[in-house]
Amino acid sequence: MSTEALTLNNVTVDLRQQRILDGIHLDVSPGSFTCLLGPSGCGKTTLLRTIAGFTPLSQGDIRLGARSIAHLPPEKRHTAMVFQSYALWPHMSVGDNLGYPLKLRGVPRAERKQRVAAMLERLELGGFESRAVTQLSGGQRQRIALGRALIIDPPLLLLDEPLSNLDAAIRRSLRSELRRLQKSLGITTIMVTHDQEEALQMADQIVLMRAGKAVQIAAPQTLYQQPADLGVARFLGVDNTVTRNKQDPAVASGAATFGFRTRDARINEPLCSATLTRKGRVTECVYTGDGYQISLDTNEAELFATATSPITLGTFAVLQVPESALIPFGPDDRHLPPLDRHEDIA
């Protein structure tokens, strides 16, 4: 089966008279990797389950390639889903786990054997056929769960936080492995995650969800640099906001507020032009491994910045943010487009 495009049109789900998904539109191109990202309870898993057919649609349509799958039962959608909990059968060997979906589809034993061996090679677990799944590490189990989903050659792969049960080092290496495998198979993939770093590193496009809505759908770099509003910005680590002063750099026309990340704000460095500056009293200085995180009490707000050496509590310090790191928002908290240098500044 070849991979296909997925189109969601006004996908709306009500559960127990509550609106859980609210009019989601989404285009996923064939062979691409999309992440559903957002805070707990925003509807990521419900959206994935709705695509798979486990949660019924209240309104709207879901199309895979040219056909509507909105009202098909899960098994007729031919999508493959991988869960955080692996869901492997503990009493079966690795080979039997991988081969089971083929057995269900009546694939003869010899072909099953050959496809299982080929999949194990792809997963870099060649020769693991007769191992018990209980003897595998968490990362290996998740690779087998992935292989079991992929072995039927589905047109769409759905992943529900597949890496979140693993420790940080394995998670990082599995991220690149999963992405490599997805690219080599060219399979259209949708993955739920609440980890922004994971989404930024892996996705071609990110769907940022909030309260059942898709607030922003964009490539990782666009989402990171031009978050649609202050809420999205805060979710993506923009932990400082200040009201615009007359002396601040002119980044956008009509900016009411600037957001910036702690790592882009420096303390007590030689003053540069085209920067935003704020003075405040140091209230905290925390070692972070690659420097110090400084909390600064300004008249306006508590701001966070980084410094290369510790700063005495209670002293006054100057925070600077380069113009390129400032994210401008209008009075309605929506992101503003950058200033066209030929326009007059408002």
Ligand SMILES: Nc1ncnc2c1ncn2[C@@H]1O[C@H](COP(=O)(O)OP(=O)(O)OP(=O)(O)O)[C@@H](O)[C@H]1O
């Ligand atoms: N079967 C159900 N009946 C009623 N409400 C439900 C049902 N399933 C989920 N919900 C509600 O829908 C909302 C979205 O849940 P969902 O699990 O999709 O969020 P999520 O973004 O995946 O969260 P998390 O990151 O915590 O897994 C939540 O408020 C949840 O309580």
